Amino acid sequence: MSKPNSFRSGYASIIGRPNxxxxxxLNRLVAQKVAATSNRPQTTRNNITGVVHLPNAQIILVDTPGIHSSKRTLNEMMVKASLSTFSDVDLILILIDAVEGFIAEDEFVLKSLEHAQAPKILVINKIDMVEKPNLLTLIAEAHGRSVFKEIIPVSALKDDGMEPLKELIVGYLPEGPEYFPKDMITDCTEAFLLGEIIREKVLSLTRFEVPHSVAVVLESMEEQANGVVKIDATLYTEKASQKKILIGEGGAMLKSIGRIARIEIEKRLGAKVYLKLFVKVKANWRDQKQTIKEFVYPNDSL
Ligand SMILES: Nc1nc2c(ncn2[C@@H]2O[C@H](COP(=O)(O)OP(=O)(O)OP(=O)(O)O)[C@@H](O)[C@H]2O)c(=O)[nH]1
Ligand SMILES: [Mg+2]
Incomplete structure (x- = not known):
């Protein structure tokens, strides 16, 4: 038995189908934007750490790519990244969408989790979008499944249910030290985080296959004598037609992506930024393991 006032710490991965x-x-729980979000499935490609600092505990969350079935090498590597978290965590948070309930893709997620040892909490998200009676039916259905230690309804977007969720998570963490200093909320590199800001803007402004075909590589970042931070980044895409769309009429699309990304990067760095974007074609990069490692997983051992 742990002493009532002892400090707790540990890892919880956030698992679920895309979207x-x-x-x-993750962003809501750490109260800061760490991970890119979008209304397109398969936004997240990496495991992303976010640390929640509480007076009596430290929760180290790992946001993961959405688990889904696909034959593309990139998608397989994304799912592999997700599954790789299972063995290292104290707790698994499984997210479902309150409006959709348990759909086939969620069953696929649950199947992938079958042999994971860590306790599982079901987080029913997007409750701001659902009528109360439908939510109660879904909760009852979830209780009928024996896999979940706890079931909690929340709305990450509307900041509803976050305090009870944190409390619930802490209850499953072992006694432990502060793994991360108080001012650290992620161990992602700055280059990764800035690249994700740019990719998020690509996701929000382009459609169909274009957003999925893009990888962002930060080439250089340098503070100039006048205090302006100059950042060069390359947007890799798979086809000349996608490159054309990314650049847009007279460069309009690339300009828009660059402008909204720059505004967010300036806020993050607290400095003026000169962001220069290049677009290049790397045919079928999403099917080439070596290129995927270089573009998407430069810091991972996948
Ligand atoms: N209404 C509502 N929308 C939400 C809520 N949480 C997330 N969303 C929206 O759902 C969409 C997907 O959100 P993400 O956080 O990117 O989803 P994800 O599970 O990380 O997706 P992948 O990275 O693709 O696996 C975005 O448009 C969010 O704004 C919520 O509580 N309520
Ligand atoms: Mg995501």
């Missing part, structure tokens, strides 16, 4: 709100939940 259920995992990254939104």
């Amino acid at each position: 259920v709100g995992k990254s939104t939940l």
Whole structure:
């Protein structure tokens, strides 16, 4: 038995099918934007750490790519990244969408989790979108499944249910030290975080296959004598037609992506930024393991 006032710490991964709100939940729980979010499935490609600092505990969350079935090498590697978290965590948060309930893709997620040892909490997200009676039916259905230690309804977007969720998570963490200093909320590199800001803007401004075909590589970042931070980044896409769309009429699309990304990067860095974006074609990069490692997982051992 742990002493009542002892400090607790540990890891909890955030798992679910694409688009259920995992990254939104991570950002909400750490109270800062760490992960890119979008209304397109398969936004997140990496495991992203976010640390919640509480007076009596430290929760280290790991946002993961949405689990889904696909034959593309990139998608397989994304799912592999997700699954790799299971063995290292104290707790698994499984997200579903309150409006959709348990759909086939969620069953696929649950199947992938079958052998994971860590306790599982079901987080029913997006309750702001659902009528109360439907939510109660879904909660009752979830109780009928024996896999979940706890079931909690929340809205990550509307900041509803976050305090009870944190409390619930802490209850499953072992006694432990502060793994991260108080001012640290992620161990992602600055280059990764800035690249994700740019990719998020690509996701929000482009459609169909274009957003999925893009990888952002930060080439350089340098503070100039006048205090302006100059950042060069390359947007890799798979086809000349996608490159054309990314650049847009007279460069209009690339300009818009660059402008909204720059505004967010300036806020993050607290400095003026000169952001220069390049677009290049790397045919079928999403099917080439080596290129995927270089573009998407430069810091991972996948
Ligand atoms: N209404 C509502 N929308 C939400 C909520 N949480 C997330 N969303 C929206 O759902 C969409 C997907 O959110 P993400 O956080 O990117 O989802 P994800 O699970 O990380 O998706 P992948 O990275 O693709 O696996 C975005 O448009 C969010 O704004 C919520 O509580 N309520
Ligand atoms: Mg995500």
